[in-house]
Amino acid sequence: xxxxxxxxxxxxxxxxxxxxxxxxxxxxxxxxxxxxxxxxxxxxxxxxxxxxxxxxxxxxxxxxxxxxxxxxxxxxxxxxxxxxxxxxxxxxxxxxxxxxxxxxxxxxxxxxxxxxxxxxxxxxxxxxxxxxxxxxxxxxxxxxxxxxxxxxxxxxxxxxxxxxxxxxxxxxxxxxxxxxxxxxxxxxxxxxxxxxxxxxxxxxxxxxxxxxxxxxxxxxxxx
Amino acid sequence: xxxxxxxxxxxxxxxxxxxxxxxxxxxxxxxxxxxxxxxxxxxxxxxxxxxxxxxxxxxxxxxxxxxxxxxxxxxxxxxxxxxxxxxxxxxxxxxxxxxxxxxxxxxxxxxxxxxxxxxxxxxxxxxxxxxxxxxxxxxxxxxxxxxxxxxxxxxxxxxxxxxxxxxxxxxxxxxxxxxxxxxxxxxxxxxxxxxxxxxxxxxxxxxxxxxxxxxxxxxxxxx
Amino acid sequence: xxxxxxxxxxxxxxxxxxxxxxxxxxxxxxxxxxxxxxxxxxxxxxxxxxxxxxxxxxxxxxxxxxxxxxxxxxxxxxxxxxxxxxxxxxxxxxxxxxxxxxxxxxxxxxxxxxxxxxxxxxxxxxxxxxxxxxxxxxxxxxxxxxxxxxxxxxxxxxxxxxxxxxxxxxxxxxxxxxxxxxxxxxxxxxxxxxxxxxxxxxxxxxxxxxxxxxxxxxxxxxx
Amino acid sequence: xxxxxxxxxxxxxxxxxxxxxxxxxxxxxxxxxxxxxxxxxxxxxxxxxxxxxxxxxxxxxxxxxxxxxxxxxxxxxxxxxxxxxxxxxxxxxxxxxxxxxxxxxxxxxxxxxxxxxxxxxxxxxxxxxxxxxxxxxxxxxxxxxxxxxxxxxxxxxxxxxxxxxxxxxxxxxxxxxxxxxxxxxxxxxxxxxxxxxxxxxxxxxxxxxxxxxxxxxxxxxxx
Numbered sequence: 001x002x003x004x005x006x007x008x009x010x011x012x013x014x015x016x017x018x019x020x021x022x023x024x025x026x027x028x029x030x031x032x033x034x035x036x037x038x039x040x041x042x043x044x045x046x047x048x049x050x051x052x053x054x055x056x057x058x059x060x061x062x063x064x065x066x067x068x069x070x071x072x073x074x075x076x077x078x079x080x081x082x083x084x085x086x087x088x089x090x091x092x093x094x095x096x097x098x099x100x101x102x103x104x105x106x107x108x109x110x111x112x113x114x115x116x117x118x119x120x121x122x123x124x125x126x127x128x129x130x131x132x133x134x135x136x137x138x139x140x141x142x143x144x145x146x147x148x149x150x151x152x153x154x155x156x157x158x159x160x161x162x163x164x165x166x167x168x169x170x171x172x173x174x175x176x177x178x179x180x181x182x183x184x185x186x187x188x189x190x191x192x193x194x195x196x197x198x199x200x201x202x203x204x205x206x207x208x209x210x211x212x213x214x215x216x217x218x219x220x221x222x223x
Numbered sequence: 224x225x226x227x228x229x230x231x232x233x234x235x236x237x238x239x240x241x242x243x244x245x246x247x248x249x250x251x252x253x254x255x256x257x258x259x260x261x262x263x264x265x266x267x268x269x270x271x272x273x274x275x276x277x278x279x280x281x282x283x284x285x286x287x288x289x290x291x292x293x294x295x296x297x298x299x300x301x302x303x304x305x306x307x308x309x310x311x312x313x314x315x316x317x318x319x320x321x322x323x324x325x326x327x328x329x330x331x332x333x334x335x336x337x338x339x340x341x342x343x344x345x346x347x348x349x350x351x352x353x354x355x356x357x358x359x360x361x362x363x364x365x366x367x368x369x370x371x372x373x374x375x376x377x378x379x380x381x382x383x384x385x386x387x388x389x390x391x392x393x394x395x396x397x398x399x400x401x402x403x404x405x406x407x408x409x410x411x412x413x414x415x416x417x418x419x420x421x422x423x424x425x426x427x428x429x430x431x432x433x434x435x436x437x438x439x440x441x442x443x444x445x446x
Numbered sequence: 447x448x449x450x451x452x453x454x455x456x457x458x459x460x461x462x463x464x465x466x467x468x469x470x471x472x473x474x475x476x477x478x479x480x481x482x483x484x485x486x487x488x489x490x491x492x493x494x495x496x497x498x499x500x501x502x503x504x505x506x507x508x509x510x511x512x513x514x515x516x517x518x519x520x521x522x523x524x525x526x527x528x529x530x531x532x533x534x535x536x537x538x539x540x541x542x543x544x545x546x547x548x549x550x551x552x553x554x555x556x557x558x559x560x561x562x563x564x565x566x567x568x569x570x571x572x573x574x575x576x577x578x579x580x581x582x583x584x585x586x587x588x589x590x591x592x593x594x595x596x597x598x599x600x601x602x603x604x605x606x607x608x609x610x611x612x613x614x615x616x617x618x619x620x621x622x623x624x625x626x627x628x629x630x631x632x633x634x635x636x637x638x639x640x641x642x643x644x645x646x647x648x649x650x651x652x653x654x655x656x657x658x659x660x661x662x663x664x665x666x667x668x669x
Numbered sequence: 670x671x672x673x674x675x676x677x678x679x680x681x682x683x684x685x686x687x688x689x690x691x692x693x694x695x696x697x698x699x700x701x702x703x704x705x706x707x708x709x710x711x712x713x714x715x716x717x718x719x720x721x722x723x724x725x726x727x728x729x730x731x732x733x734x735x736x737x738x739x740x741x742x743x744x745x746x747x748x749x750x751x752x753x754x755x756x757x758x759x760x761x762x763x764x765x766x767x768x769x770x771x772x773x774x775x776x777x778x779x780x781x782x783x784x785x786x787x788x789x790x791x792x793x794x795x796x797x798x799x800x801x802x803x804x805x806x807x808x809x810x811x812x813x814x815x816x817x818x819x820x821x822x823x824x825x826x827x828x829x830x831x832x833x834x835x836x837x838x839x840x841x842x843x844x845x846x847x848x849x850x851x852x853x854x855x856x857x858x859x860x861x862x863x864x865x866x867x868x869x870x871x872x873x874x875x876x877x878x879x880x881x882x883x884x885x886x887x888x889x890x891x892x
Contacts, residue, residue, distance in 0.1 A: 014239075014243065014300055016683075017240075017243060017686075018243055018246075018247055018296060020683065020686060020687055020690065021243065021244060021247035021248070021251075021690060022247050022250060022251050023687075024687055024690035024691050024694065025247065025248055025251040025252070025690070025694055026251055026254075027691060027767070027771060028690075028691050028694040028695055028698070028771045029251070029252065029254075029255065029694070029698065030771070031695075031698075031771055031772055031773075031774050031775050032255065032698065032701065032774070034775040034778075036775075036778050036779050036782045038782075047788070047792075048783060048788070048789040048792040048793060049792050052792070052796060062768075062772070063768065066764070066767075066768045066771070067764065067768075070764040070767070070768075071764070073687060074757075074760055074764075077683055088297075091297055095289070095290065095293040095294070095297075098250075098289075098293070099285075099286065099289045099290075099293075102250060102251045102253070102254055102289070103254055103285070104254075105254050105255070106254050106257040106259075109257075109259050110259050110275075113259045113261075114271060119270070119271070120271040123270075123271040123272050123275070124271060127275060237462075237466065237523055240463075240466060241466055241469075241470055241519060244466065244467060244470035244471070244474075245470050245473060245474050248470065248471055248474035248475070249474055249477075252474070252475065252477075252478065255478065311520075314520055318512070318513065318516040318517070318520075321473075321512075321516070322508075322509065322512045322513075322516075325473060325474045325476070325477055325512070326477055326508070327477075328477050328478070329477050329480040329482075332480075332482050333482050333498075336482045336484075337494060342493070342494070343494040346493075346494040346495050346498070347494060350498060460685075460689065460746055463686075463689060464689055464692075464693055464742060467689065467690060467693035467694070467697075468693050468696060468697050471693065471694055471697040471698070472697055472700075475697070475698065475700075475701065478701065534743075537743055541735070541736065541739040541740070541743075544696075544735075544739070545731075545732065545735045545736075545739075548696060548697045548699070548700055548735070549700055549731070550700075551700050551701070552700050552703040552705075555703075555705050556705050556721075559705045559707075560705075560717060565716070565717070566717040569716075569717040569718050569721070570717060573721060
């Protein structure tokens with residue numbers, strides 16, 4: 001049976017397209033958070049270059065969320081290669097996952113606003129971390145449901161590859177949870193850790209695939 | 224004849240892609256309603272965590288509309304499996320349906336703003352309910368037009384399956400209409416009912432498909 | 447040669463997908479123009495239902511632009527059925543066309559704001575009409591370029607069908623231009639005419655295709 | 670091996686679709702920068718036509734960014750015709766490129782706001798130029814990585830065609846860098862140059878393809 005476009009409508013194709021669209025839109029509307037800087041009406045001394053420089057928290061937050069969402073898209077794509085069909089419970093779990101993903105622009109705006117502020121910084125970054133943890137949780141739930149007993153997986157998938165993905169996702173969930181706790185005490189450090197976690201999660205499979213034992217594994221290619 | 228991409232341009236493929244895009248965008252711009260909380264200029268006592276907690280109506284409204292729109296997408300997808308071709312009247316009806324769907328972010332913002340307010344709550348939720356009812360009406364009209372006399376349906380569709388879908392949609396329309404009336408008197412209760420209605424509508428076919436008589440029905444799979 | 451996905455990258459497929467996406471986004475962000483009504487701070491008499499009712503120009507503008515953009519999408523789709531390949535000049539013309547289409551949310555917001563205002567109404571609706579005329583002009587230019595001497599058309603296209611489309615588009619351009627002049631003197635009447643024009647343009651081919659001579663014309667189906 | 674949809678998930682298809690979506694959204698949300706003009710509360714003399722005319726910098730910025738982004742899409746499309754597969758490093762470079770592309774609406778709004786202002790104009794246009802340069806840099810990086818040693822290219826690509834693309838992109842990068850320096854001293858001139866550069870980059874291949882030697886080159890058609 002071909003993956004993705006099965007005739008009975010349980011294929012993954014349209015679900016992937018919908019998820020892709022949501023992630024592409026979420027990543028592209030991040031820019032709407034930026035406000036053109038304006039000097040106070042009476043300030044003749046104000047200069048645009050200072051206004052732009054003062055926006056550095058917005059640039060940081062933008063780049064961070066763009067990378068996290070972009071890598072999420074890539075990872076989501078990778079997972080769907082193992083999935084042969086969807087059912088209603090999987091669809092609802094994916095919807096829950098997208099609900100978290102589509103929410104990213106808001107905590108991003110929050111971090112952009114409060115990263116340079118002594119009083120709000122901890123809370124803003126912890127809120128961001130809470131979303132990252134929710135994101136890892138829904139992503140793990142999605143995978144657990146699909147892979148438990150090979151429920152929705154392609155027929156000839158390698159059980160070892162499945163276990164490896166499960167382990168990677170669980171480690172990522174632990175990493176995001178711990179970093180969220182760190183966020184409250186060391187907000188700036190935790191932002192670095194969030195991006196590092198997203199990058200490690202994304203790059204991990206690339207490394208794994210370069211080991212000889214894995215390269216010969218046909219299940220990884222049975223799209 | 225193959226469904227979806229018929230050579231004379233009356234296929235459903237591009238209409239589905241357009242509808243999917245509108246629904247994906249509507250669901251993803253829901254987040255734009257959120258405004259980063261800020262304390263009043265003079266308030267040294269104000270704390271960000273209180274500002275975030277005070278936004279609970281926005282979280283409720285976001286989650287609710289996300290689930291309703293996501294399930295609408297899934298349901299729209301399911302209906303199109305039965306449809307073999309489109310004509311101009313169907314296209315106009317689908318446009319009417321999308322006009323209602325794409326409007327959802329506004330009543331969502333309205334509920335987010337007034338859910339915690341004594342005076343506006345009833346009106347805001349009733350307005351939301353009015354949209355849900357309009358949504359169910361256009362959706363029913365779409366299906367009635369396509370299915371009447373099998374006008375636009377796939378050739379070998381099971382008449383019983385068609386009647387079942389017609390019945391489910393009619394029940395949903397009644398449910399949304401009644402809940403909109405409830406909204407005026409019991410706004411909070413009605414919000415719970417709206418989500419429940421969306422979930423029941425979406426899950427219903429999953430249950431139906433698990434009965435033996437249905438599983439063996441080839442018309443459901445003739446995509 | 448197959449239409450749409452020719453191997454040398456001159457096919458129409460990706461251009462259609464890009465155009466579809468732009469039109470779907472433009473239509474869906476129309477809703478962002480709506481602002482949740484709020485009473486003045488001191489007004490204890492203000493009621494939400496009055497605020498919502500006072501927004502009627504926004505509802506009118508939203509519905510009008512949604513229908514116009516939706517029918518534009520349908521019409522664009524129809525034209526591309528005759529087009530076999532694209533070149534760089536066509537691509538630039540299509541870009542110009544999309545630039546006008548993607549701009550629609552702004553004059554829509556303008557009409558929504560000034561439709562109920564004595565002083566600004568004429569200008570706002572004339573501005574809207576100017577865009578509609580620009581839209582018809584770029585659309586005609588697109589078609590003239592593609593169809594002149596059958597430059598980019600499918601090989602077996604019926605010359606009569608091409609001439610009919612050319613005529614329809616020219617009539618629409620005249621209609622939009624005249625209505626824009628009307629807009630300055632009779633703004634409300636012109637809004638009705640804009641929607642009527644969009645609907646007539648869209649429905650015209652449906653009528654045409656039902657005549658026997660046309661139905662038997664194979665060129666219309668050689669997608 | 671077929672390009673684009675290779676079974677092991679390293680094909681370019683979904684990456685192209687994601688990139689297309691980001692570019693289509695970025696181009697379409699440019700319009701959100703426009704604000705409906707309003708007279709000051711006490712001004713009975715204020716007229717809407719003057720408010721609209723005073724927005725000319727917004728129209729200029731909108732048209733400029735629309736053309737630049739639209740041509741970027743077309744160029745991105747062209748490059749992907751040479752690319753047979755993607756790996757994680759390419760994916761990250763493409764993400765970096767999209768991060769710059771999706772950011773375009775912000776400098777556009779900046780130029781729209783300060784183009785008519787003596788004091789901010791130079792900085793605003795230089796900022797815009799900085800983004801254009803970053804855009805050319807990430808685009809070059811993307812191509813260098815893919816083409817070095819034919820790493821990700823289609824098997825039968827013509828080395829001469831590859832070198833020509835490499836040269837064109839390098840020239841564009843130099844052009845954007847120089848124009849950004851010009852922007853600080855001659856902001857208006859530099860805006861004209863940015864659009865000219867985008868158009869030349871886009872039209873160059875069209876001219877190249879019309880030379881006889883190139884037309885006969887099969888590598889250009891091995892999509």
